[in-house]
Amino acid sequence: MNCCNQKPIIELSAGEKLCKSHFTEYFESKVFKTIRQFDLIEKEEHLGIALSGGKDSLTLLHLLNKLSKQNPKIRLTAIAINEGIHDYRDKTLITAKEFCEKNNIPLHIYSFEDEFGMSLDDALKILDVKPCTICGIFRRYLLNKKSKELGFTKLATGHNLDDEAQSILMNQFKNNIQASARLGPKVGIKHAQAASGTGSIGNKNFVQRIKPLYLCTEKEVTVYAYINGLLDNFNECPNVSKSYRAQIRDMLNNFENDNPGTKYAIINSFLQALPDLKGRFKDGEINSCSNCGEPSSKDKCNACKFADKLEKAKVTVKS
Numbered sequence: 001m002n003c004c005n006q007k008p009i010i011e012l013s014a015g016e017k018l019c020k021s022h023f024t025e026y027f028e029s030k031v032f033k034t035i036r037q038f039d040l041i042e043k044e045e046h047l048g049i050a051l052s053g054g055k056d057s058l059t060l061l062h063l064l065n066k067l068s069k070q071n072p073k074i075r076l077t078a079i080a081i082n083e084g085i086h087d088y089r090d091k092t093l094i095t096a097k098e099f100c101e102k103n104n105i106p107l108h109i110y111s112f113e114d115e116f117g118m119s120l121d122d123a124l125k126i127l128d129v130k131p132c133t134i135c136g137i138f139r140r141y142l143l144n145k146k147s148k149e150l151g152f153t154k155l156a157t158g159h160n161l162d163d164e165a166q167s168i169l170m171n172q173f174k175n176n177i178q179a180s181a182r183l184g185p186k187v188g189i190k191h192a193q194a195a196s197g198t199g200s201i202g203n204k205n206f207v208q209r210i211k212p213l214y215l216c217t218e219k220e221v222t223v224y225a226y227i228n229g230l231l232d233n234f235n236e237c238p239n240v241s242k243s244y245r246a247q248i249r250d251m252l253n254n255f256e257n258d259n260p261g262t263k264y265a266i267i268n269s270f271l272q273a274l275p276d277l278k279g280r281f282k283d284g285e286i287n288s289c290s291n292c293g294e295p296s297s298k299d300k301c302n303a304c305k306f307a308d309k310l311e312k313a314k315v316t317v318k319s
Contacts, residue, residue, distance in 0.1 A: 001015065001016055001017065002017045002019075003016065003017065003018045003019055003022040004019055004022060006019035006020070006021070006022075007019060009023060009223060009227065010023055010219070010220070010223050012220075013217070013256070013260040013261045013263075013264060014260075014261070015260075020227055023223065023224070023227070024224065024227065024228070027216065027220055027224045028063065028066075030215060030216060031063050031212050031213060031216065032063075032067070034185065034212055034213075034214055034215050034216075035067075035212050038185040038186055038210075038214070039186070040154075040156075040185060040186055040210040040211075040212055041067070041074065041154070041210070041212075042153075043071065043073060043074075044073040044074070045073070045074045045075065045153045045154060046075045046077065046151060046152055046153050047064065047068075047074060047075065047076050047077070047152065047153065047154055047155075047156055048077055048078075048079050048147045048150060048152035048154070048155040048156065048207070049061045049064060049076060049077070049078045049079065049105075049155075049156050050079060050080075050081075050143055050155060050156065050157045050158065051078040051079065051080045051096050051100070051107065052080065052081075052089075052092055052096065052158070053080070053091075053092030053093050053094070053095040053096035053099075054092055054158070054231075054235070055221055055222050055225040055226075055230070055231050055234070056158030056159070056160055056213060056218075056221055057096075057157075057158040058095070058096075058099060058225060058230040058231060059158065059213065059221050059224055059225050059228075059230060060156060060157075060158040060212060060213055061076070061078060061099065061100075061103075061105065062099075062228065062230055063212065064076055064156060064212070065103055065105065076105055076106075077105070077106045077107075077108065077150060077152070078096070078100050078105055078106065078107040078108070079107075079108050079109075079110070079143065079146055079147065079150065079155075080093060080096055080107060080108070080109045080110075081109075081110055081111070081112075081138075081139050081142050081143065082109055082110070082111040082112065082113075083111075083112050083119070083120040083135055083138070083139065084111060084112050084113055084118075084119020084120045084121050084122070085119075085120055085121060085237060085238065085239070086121055087238075088235055088237055088238060091235060092235060093109065095231070099230070108146065108150065110142050110146055112138055115138075115142060116138060116303075116306075116307050116310060117307075117310060117311070117314070118310050118314070120134070120135055120138075123310055126310075126313040126314070127306075127309060127310065127313055129306075130242065130243070131239035131242055131243070132239060132240075132242070132243040132244075132245065134306050135239070137302045137303050137306060138303055138306065141294060141301070141302075141303035143155060144205075144206060144207055144294065144295070145292075145294055147207040148205075148207055152207055153208075154207065154208045154209070154210050155207050155208070155209050155210070156209075156210050156211070156212060157209055157210070157211055158211075158213055158221075159211045159213065159214065160213045160214070160216050160217065160218050160220075160221050161213075161214065161215055161216055161217045161218070161263055161264070161267055162217055162218040162249070162252070162263060163218075164183060164211070164214060164267060164270075165252060165263045165266045165267055166245055166248045166249055166252060167179075167180075167183055168180060168183065168266055168267075168270050169248050169252065169266070170244065170245060170248055171183075173248075177277065178281050180270070180274075180277055181274075181277040181278050181280065181281040183270070183274070184211075184271070184274050184278075185210065185211045185212075185214040186208065186209070186210050186211070187206075187208065187209045187210075188206040188207065188208040188209060205286070205288065205293075205294065205295040206295055214267075215267070217263060222234070287299070289301035289303075289304055291304040292304055
């Protein structure tokens, strides 16, 4: 069923076909409704935006920039991590810089090479480890650490419905239900609350993360980004094909093609179970890394462990 007499540009999982203007209205309404429904953003915030220069983060920043113009008490600052992936991250960062300059949004860029002494490409040459493992650990570490240093009240990420559904299934298949308790549209406590120790969820060393695109499919985000001129080409990380997530993504896409609405069903059922998961694992102890002071379940965090491995590997290579 078409929305109007205009040419449709997308067919939703429910079967409705929307034209450009009606889809834009539908998409933006969904994002802002998600923000209200899950109480993601308060009237006064200094929001950090995890910006990669890809379709998800550009769409997120574009919409939050609209929100901040309506409410000047919501300040935005973009933060990007340069992992050092040749012919990929260097290109997306150009797009990120151009967008921030055009919209007068401050942008801070931090690199693996500056922070850990080596780019991801070089690290993978001397360490026998899956690319997404070390990349994910270093990225999460830097995003949290730098968000605290920059004084963000919250960190907004561009995770969409597909990303979340994949994470849920990955945790199920790996029998890691405790990790799913850390999922959802809002995770952790607001950073401003950390100093006073208030806030009932999370750890004071974590900056609260929010996902305004939580109920938007990857297909919807992609279409929105293109029709609004946020992106004119699609670049995928060359390491994605080597990841476990890619296998889950392809499997889930096949299910969705044969059974439209599968992804929404996964998310909706998960949201019903999430309160119980958070209650079950709320007493999980989070310590501080003895080396860097960042949150860690053990004496030393995974980022420091990998940094140590890199140092030892560099010494071995030189000798």
